[in-house]
Amino acid sequence: MASIELDIWRGEWGLASIDLECLKVLTYMKFIGVPVRVREVSNPFFTPKGTLPVMKDGRTVLTNFEEVVDYLKSLNYSTDVHLNQKQAAEASAFTQYLRDKLYPAYQYVWWVDEKNYGDVTRPTYAKALQIPFNFYYPSKYQGAAKEMIDALYGEYADLKEVEKTIYNEAEKCLKTLSDRLGESEYFFGNRPSSFDAIVFAYLAPLVKTPFPNATLSNHVKGIANLSRFVARISQKNFRNVTDEYNRQNKKQSQGTQSERDAQFPNAARNKLLAAIFAALAMTGYAVATGMFQDMKDFQHSQDYREMFENEEDDN
Incomplete structure (x- = not known):
């Protein structure tokens, strides 16, 4: 076996990759411990199908999860050897169930929801790609995601109805x-399977990506055992990614606090100057008002004296 290479979309938010398919393959490879050189690719244009991931082993080039699993199994790398026939059939049925019920919701969250697409998805993928x-x-x-949603739910004229239907089906699936x-560590006992890699790849981006419209993400986070499942695999298999993300977050938080601290003297100075200015303005106003009132009183007294003197002259 030559040195295996795996080309994937880059990671973000503590994810090893932002892409569902890339995360499936990468997680599976982590489970089986196969030596692999991972490369974050900024241009899938020259890949065999114009997509990622791409696994290369000598002249062997594979582009989807099922192909990778079968190929690595032929090299005696597999996480599914402990599954009996019934469990293998169950894993296959569940995989299709996820594809039918959770995948449309996943695509909707990432690509069809305009707020999520504009604020998160598009800038994240644009950041990972080269111009143009x-x-x-x-x-x-x-466009591909919208076509899929339209093909599946085209009978609904209102996009809100589509969203409601998609999320209801996804929540039942979850x-x-x-x-x-249940309370198991993995779906088929205490050892991970290819199905666990698939589930993790679906759930981790929903848990970790900061979507502004986070209905489905919040639902996943609210299911305790699924949240623990994501956290457990992240810590066991992607600890370096998680730790690096936490370090960057901490550094950013400290930087933000330092900026606030640096701004504090200026803010305090500005408040003090504003208070002094306000006090001077009020004093000036009071003085001016008093002077004006004195002038008015003086004018009134002058008028009164003139009036009084005129009365005396008349007498």
Whole structure:
């Protein structure tokens, strides 16, 4: 076996990759411990299908999860050897169930929801791509997602109804997953399977990505055993990614606090100057008002004296 290379989309927010398919393959490889050189690629244009991931082993080039699993199994790398026939059939059925019920919701969250797409998805993928592909690929992926949603739910005229239907089906799917996992560490006992890699790849981006419209993400986070499942795999298999993200977050928070601290003397000075200015203005106003009142009183007294003197002259 030559040195295996895996080309993937870059990571973000403590994820090893922002892409569902890349995360499937990468997680599976972590589970089986196969030596692999991972490369974050900024241009999928020259890949065999114009997509990522791409696994290379000598002249062997594979582009999807199922192909990778089968190929590595032929090299005696597999996480599914402990599954009996019934469990293998169950894993296959669950995988299709996720594809039918959770995948449309996943695509909707990432690509169809305009707020999520504009604030998170597009800038994240644009950041990972080179010019001019940062203009091309996000729009291409969004178009494909919209076509899929339209094909599945085209009978609904209102997009809000589509969203409601998609999320309802996804939430039922998540409930089924939660019930199946129970208190176990993995879905089929104490050892991970390829199905665990698939589930993690679906759930981790929903848990970690800071979507502004986070209905489905919040639902996943609210399911305790699924949240623990994501956290457990992240810590065991992507600890370096998680730790680096936490370090960067801490550094950024400290930097923000330092900026606030640096701004504090200026803010305090500005407040003090504003208070002094206000006091001077009020004093000036009071003095001016008093002087004006004195002038008015003086004028009134002058008028009164003149009037009094005129009365005396009349007498």
